Amino acid sequence: MAFSVRALIADDDKASAKLVEVLLKKWGIEVVVAHDGLEALEYIMQFDPPSLLLLDWEMPGYNGIELCQKVRKNDMKNPPYIIICTARDSAEHIAEGLNQGANDFVTKPFNTQVLKARVEVGCRTLKLQARLVEAMTRLDRLASFDELTGLLNRRALFERVHEDLSRAMRTESRLCFAVCDIDWFKRINDKYGHPAGDAILRQLGALLSQQLRLYDRVGRIGGEEFFLLFSVKDIVRANKVLERIRQEIEKCRFEFEGKVIPVTMSFGAAFVTPDDKVERVEVYFSHADKALYRSKERGRNLVTFFNDCV
Ligand SMILES: [Mg+2]
Known part of the structure; x- marks a missing residue:
């Protein structure tokens, strides 16, 4: 120029x-x-x-x-x-x-x-x-965004989510923390190749962004794992949102070089209310992670809330 x-x-x-x-x-x-x-x-x-x-x-x-x-x-x-x-x-x-x-x-x-x-x-x-x-x-862009999906990366996400959480505690609003992970992603990479895996990650990144509102958070926290944060009134509605997203992914047609690849995701979520008095992002991440692990154990392509794990 x-x-x-x-x-x-x-x-x-x-x-x-x-x-x-x-x-x-x-x-x-x-x-x-x-x-x-x-x-x-x-x-x-x-x-x-x-x-x-x-x-x-x-x-x-x-x-x-x-x-x-x-x-x-x-x-x-x-x-x-x-x-x-x-x-x-x-x-x-x-x-x-x-x-x-x-x-x-x-x-x-x-x-x-x-x-x-x-x-x-x-x-x-x-x-x-x-x-x-x-x-x-x-450099700022590279430091904050995941190159493959264009979503926030782990570091930038943690920073922003920390602010979101403090604000939610102050304003007494409720949040849903969710981590989601592609089922059998290693098998997909082995069977269709890494370029196919990358294409799926990109398509999923776009799909997840579309599913939430502009002021919600979507990020890629690494590998085949994504993160969602959204404000929601109660756990029933939070579950509805995640179920809808899970079904959208299940229905979505992932295609690479003429081959249709079936893709599903497992979800783990933690519902955050001001009564929790826990203000550490790491705690909710670990709760959501535990719930995700439970979804995997229960057969994958599922949504599990941390409340149901304890
Ligand atoms: Mg003069």
């Missing part, structure tokens, strides 16, 4: 602003212009603000340094590159501007060559920053 920079020129001297505007456009940079600090701040606060700011030091409304302070006060993921334009070029002024968050200075009246070089440094820095932000976003 081509990298493009949009610049804001803020200068109350209209002739000076026009000069810089013409030059920047000639150098292939998109430009917006403001003639006082308030107007400049409006551009800076936009949803998709300009990334290169050329701010005049002396301006009505807010001056360039005040604007710098306002920008730097926010902890931005992708902060703008700020060049202060001023006739004040004493060592103290330069130090003050940099200390307030400016990246660079250019002295007025402008020397075209120097301005061009400074702007180019800004563009290079912004390009580097954009690549860094992109890489960090990608």
Whole structure:
């Protein structure tokens, strides 16, 4: 993707602003212009603000340094590159501007060559920053989502579920924790091959997501094991939801390279009420796990609640 920079020129001297505007456009940079600090701040606060700011030091409304302070006060993921334009070029002024968050200075009246070089440094820095932000976003995704199914992975799931649980305890709502596991998954892999197994995992991930509401949780906790968390009034309704999902999977046609593969899942669930006073996610996971084990023992393709195991 081509990298493009949009610049804001803020200068109350209209002739000076026009000069810089013409030059920047000639150098292939998109430009917006403001003639006082308030107007400049409006551009800076936009949803998709300009990334290169050329701010005049002396301006009505807010001056360039005040604007710098306002920008730097926010902890931005992708902060703008700020060049202060001023006739004040004493060592103290330069130090003050940099200390307030400016990246660079250019002295007025402008020397075209120097301005061009400074702007180019800004563009290079912004390009580097954009690549860094992109890489960090990608890493964030990789750290939180399971690559195969696109669902939350175990680590991200535990974090979120912990928050869900604390909230449920505070608001006195009821939750159902469920783990589900594909029956005889090893046999499927052995008989149809691992690509078939992967295709089933992907299809199941999508199916499970469809079955729950947006604000419920679905994740893959590893191997052929998935996790579901949803709020529900009582255990009877929780059982209905899981039974419906179990039947949907049973009915679903899993096909790989022309072969139809029968797939079922076993479920283990723990129903959480505020009276439990247990706030540790691990406890409910282990309850759901025990119930899942019982479903496997009882013949698979079943839903079992922890209450029925004790
Ligand atoms: Mg001025």
